[in-house]
Amino acid sequence: MKAVRSLAANSPTRAIAREVLIRGPISRGELARKLGLSAASLTRLSRPLLEAGILQEGTDSQAGTVGRPTKPLDVRSDSHQFVGIKLTGDAASAVLADLRCRVTASATRPLVSHEVEDVVDAICAVVADLGPAAGVSGIGISLGGKVGSPTGSGMVQRAPFLQWRDVPLGRLVQERTGLPVVLENDVVALTVAEQWFGAGRGIPHFAVLTIGAGVGYGLVINDRVIAPPDAGLGLAGHFPLDAAGPLCLESHRGCSTAMLTMQGICAQVTAATGLPHHYESVLQLAREDHPVALQVVESAGTALGTLIAAVANLTMVELVILSGEGMDLADVVPARVDAAVSIHRDPEAQPIRLVREHTDFSQWARGAAAVVIQESIIGTLN
Numbered sequence: 001m002k003a004v005r006s007l008a009a010n011s012p013t014r015a016i017a018r019e020v021l022i023r024g025p026i027s028r029g030e031l032a033r034k035l036g037l038s039a040a041s042l043t044r045l046s047r048p049l050l051e052a053g054i055l056q057e058g059t060d061s062q063a064g065t066v067g068r069p070t071k072p073l074d075v076r077s078d079s080h081q082f083v084g085i086k087l088t089g090d091a092a093s094a095v096l097a098d099l100r101c102r103v104t105a106s107a108t109r110p111l112v113s114h115e116v117e118d119v120v121d122a123i124c125a126v127v128a129d130l131g132p133a134a135g136v137s138g139i140g141i142s143l144g145g146k147v148g149s150p151t152g153s154g155m156v157q158r159a160p161f162l163q164w165r166d167v168p169l170g171r172l173v174q175e176r177t178g179l180p181v182v183l184e185n186d187v188v189a190l191t192v193a194e195q196w197f198g199a200g201r202g203i204p205h206f207a208v209l210t211i212g213a214g215v216g217y218g219l220v221i222n223d224r225v226i227a228p229p230d231a232g233l234g235l236a237g238h239f240p241l242d243a244a245g246p247l248c249l250e251s252h253r254g255c256s257t258a259m260l261t262m263q264g265i266c267a268q269v270t271a272a273t274g275l276p277h278h279y280e281s282v283l284q285l286a287r288e289d290h291p292v293a294l295q296v297v298e299s300a301g302t303a304l305g306t307l308i309a310a311v312a313n314l315t316m317v318e319l320v321i322l323s324g325e326g327m328d329l330a331d332v333v334p335a336r337v338d339a340a341v342s343i344h345r346d347p348e349a350q351p352i353r354l355v356r357e358h359t360d361f362s363q364w365a366r367g368a369a370a371v372v373i374q375e376s377i378i379g380t381l382n
Contacts, residue, residue: 012037013045017054018374021100022201025058025074046073053079054099075099080137083127083179084369086186086361087143088213089114089161093361094126096136097369101197105130106362114162120172127177138180139173140372142189142364144214146232154183158232161213182372185232189367190359191218191225194321196370199355205317209308210324210359213263215239215256219315237261239310241303259303262326268296283332301333305340312352313345323357330356 015035020026032042049055057071077100085094089111096105107129109122123141127133145159154170156162174181184192191208194200200208204223210216217236219226238248238255245254246268258264262279269277269285272292277285285293308320322330330337341352357363 012041013049016042016046017049018196020055020073021075021196025072027072031073077102081135082369082372083130083136083139084365084367084372085123085126085139085141086364086368087119087123087141087162088361091361092119092122092126093365094130095362095365095369096130097366097373099373101193101366101370101373103362103366103369106365108361114164116164116167116169116172119162120169120176123173124176133177133179136179138182138372138375139177140182140184140189140368140370140375141169141173142184142186142368142371144186144216144232144234146229147183147185154181156183180372182368182375184368184371185227186364186367187216187218188225188227188231189371190216190323190364191220191227191367192374193363193367193370194218194323194357195220195223195225196374199321199357200319203319205315206319206321207311207315207317208321208323209236209304209311211260211262211304211322211326211329212324213261213326215260215307216324217311219317221315221317236307239307241306242299245299245303254303256303256307259300260307260326260329265296265300265326265329269293272296279326283328286332297329298333298336300329301336302340304330305337305342306344308337308352308354309341309344312341312349318350319353319355321355321357323359323363325359325361327356327359 019031019034028042032039046055053076055073056076058074077098080099082097083094084097085092091108091110093108095103097103107126109126111122112118143159144161146157148155148157154168156164156167156169158165170181170183187210194208200206200220206220208218214234215237237257238250238252240255241259242254246258247253248255248258265282266277266279269282269292282293283297286297312320
């Protein structure tokens with residue numbers, strides 16, 4: 001297996017690879033126009049990608065027409081494989097993906113503890129479960145928390161679900177597997193996957209909102225994922241949504257954590273009924289017009305619409321992608337979500353386009369695979 005050296009974010013070769021990944025097969029002329037390159041520069045910059053087997057030439061696009069036939073460029077999707085891993089407090093969920101981030105296999109290993117050695121053991125075991133490592137070009141790992149630079153230390157600076165601080169996870173996994181490792185916050189990774197391979201493909205400005213154990217927020221502006229150092233702190237988790245809402249564990253009243261997370265919704269129904277409930281049962285009770293469950297879920301729908309409007313108002317994006325394993329509430333009370341969005345938007349503002357992505361842990365793992373594809377395969381190969 002050849003090692004991969006990543007390119008700078010503004011590398012023209014990186015831009016070529018990304019455009020072909022997103023739009024391929026694409027003619028050389030169209031690609032040159034999109035990137036503002038001369039034909040000679042495009043030929044020179046694409047050569048290492050062709051030699052590495054990342055790109056390939058398609059069939060003649062002008063066959064049967066007047067003029068010299070041209071061969072469009074496309075991605076050799078089977079030329080490389082990547083492992084993406086979503087790490088939670090309970091398990092390491094992994095997928096094997098091709099160069100277009102299409103999942104070909106998946107596996108999960110439970111965590112026996114949060115000890116670093118046990119977690120690394122689980123990661124290595126789930127990688128082995130996917131098949132021989134000889135055909136794998138890199139590993140992406142995503143988790144809820146703050147991490148160091150993906151191309152730097154691979155350090156988990158803070159991971160509340162694992163009770164970790166300053167753990168060099170990337171280095172430890174790379175030493176055990178011998179493979180390049182990229183570490184990223186899970187919402188950032190999911191946003192990258194949407195930008196390159198999902199609903200945000202080819203769209204320069206959009207936001208991602210996730211609901212699950214927490215509330216996540218990702219942003220793409222001018223075709224770049226916005227991921228400052230604080231991206232992993234979960235800052236959207238305590239955005240105020242309802243001044244009369246319930247308290248979260250940090251004593252914030254009506255914040256997004258209290259109103260929207262799976263545990264926050266379940267806690268409200270449990271407190272009102274005196275009976276324990278899991279998330280799916282709460283949503284089902286709401287569908288059946290159970291008075292307590294319906295009231296809680298409708299309030300959550302209003303809070304979600306308020307948050308969507310706030311994101312769109314502050315960033316001026318027109319596309320918001322809704323994701324996460326707790327986002328089913330949007331399907332239960334869509335009218336509440338839409339009404340809250342409308343109330344908090346200027347009537348002359350552009351309509352917000354909502355795209356609902358059904359997300360499980362394999363989709364989070366696919367996000368991790370997208371990050372390692374982005375960071376490593378579109379460089380020149382050693």
